[in-house]
Amino acid sequence: MIALPTRSGKPDSVLAKAVDLARSVVLEAADGDEVGEHLGAYAEGERVVTHHFACTTPGYPGWHWSVTLTRAKRGKDLTVNEVVLLPGDEAIVAPAWVPYKERLQPGDLSPGDLLPVEDEDPRLVPTYLVGDDPLDDDDRAQVRRVAQELGLGRVRTLSREGLDMAAERWHAGSGGPDAPLAKSAPDQCWSCGFLVRLNGSLADRFGVCANGNANDDGRVVTVDHGCGAHSEVKLARKQQPLPMPEHAFDTLTDDDLESL
Structure with missing residues (x-):
């Protein structure tokens, strides 16, 4: 047996010697040929x-059975706390769980799918908070109810953090x-006639491409982006297509062909 001290100190000698008991516990959960x-x-x-x-066990390289034992102070009876199969440092394990909402990528939503935004999403702030007149909680709730009933604008709008995240x-x-x-x-x-500037604080950095022949048509682009469909692009003489030759005039007729 190899005793491995940890930050908790030296293992209890009585418990450390109970290898046979620990193995018997594992054998209750696994077949004999699965325990090494x-x-x-x-x-x-x-x-x-x-x-x-x-x-x-085949298919579980690097895994190990773990049995935890304990006993009362000056007690001789040993108690089994748990027995589990655990991965080691070199074990093959499933990747860390990522919530479905965080795994979604642009384009993953299908018609009818819903992706609700959390109430405390830092990208959004209540619209009634934007302005110079702060309101207390009761006034905010009242303004929100009235705005919803009358359909007066959006309930929430982008926060500064939301704008920065979008810009990045x-x-x-x-x-x-x-x-x-x-x-x-x-x-x-920035010099293209097809660029439609955004409003607000992002106007000096971003716009939307309105060139139906461009790859970025209908998408947000930076003013220092660019492509070959720029409104002022001109082809150099060597880049222009070669003129087509004149059509050849065929003077032969069907009769002439038959006489040849």
């Missing part, structure tokens, strides 16, 4: 020791200055 050698014991706390046994995402995306399309463009969007 004893890998050691270490202290979980005062008079609490965990034994590890190698797992030989658009700048780093396919409509930003570092996109391959922009790197090879003859000019930037």
